[in-house]
Amino acid sequence: MQFIFSKNSGENSLNLNTKEFAHIFKVRRVKNGETLFFRNLRDDMLYKYKLISIDKKEAILELLERQEIKIEAKNHLHVGWCVVDPKIIEKTLPFLNELGVAKISFVYCQFSQKNFKIDTQRMKRILINSNQQCGRSSLMKIEILQNLKEFLILYPDCKIIDFSKNKIKRSANFTSFLVGCEGGFSKDEKKLMDEKNILGIDNKMILRSETAVLYACILNS
Secondary structure, X not given: OOOEEOOOEOEOEEEXXXXXXXXXXXXXXXXXXXXXXXXXXXXXXXXXXXXXXXXXXXXXXXXXXEEEOOOOOOOOEEEEEEOOOHHHHHHHHHHHHHOOEEEEEEEOOOOOOOOOOOOHHHHHHHHHHHXXXXXXXXXXXXXXXXXXXXXXXHOOOOEEEOOOOOEOOOOOOOOEEEEOEOOEOOHHHHHOOOHHHEEEOOOOOOOOHHHHHHHHHHHOO
């Protein structure tokens, strides 16, 4: 773990509920006098605290120093992803976070199952846990869009990953792309697309939606 998340990081004194932070105070058995690093994921500051006292309900820490340490990917990458099973999304999210994806737009395309609901609060918790492990200093942005037309209005130059003779090249240089759900895009949706923005994957195998997302991210990381 590279740091501990607390929304109150930066205050001169931190009062933490030991039950909420059991992985720190019970599993790691941190003792008085030891130092811990915190982030609030709102700024790029890394805060160093000293544990002053601890009991069964509360731990009190005192701020020792603060240092601006920004840890981000070199490329600002935006991913559009047509909604698939949330369980698949949640399993893939930490990988995308480690690759430095700045923002994900989840789009309800025509082949997305409408009963799939995106739990943004659950995703935030997953991202916070991932940040603590990989050291990333910012929180990935999440947005939900109701259809492809809405997405293309917001991101008209976005590359679209679909079947095409124009293949994605290694060390790709686009900053925004969209991947469809299982079944791809409907005929009506394809009419909305600019042909020059459609890219294919140079692979003879048929990739699952989440594999295509990861593949495009890695080529562009």
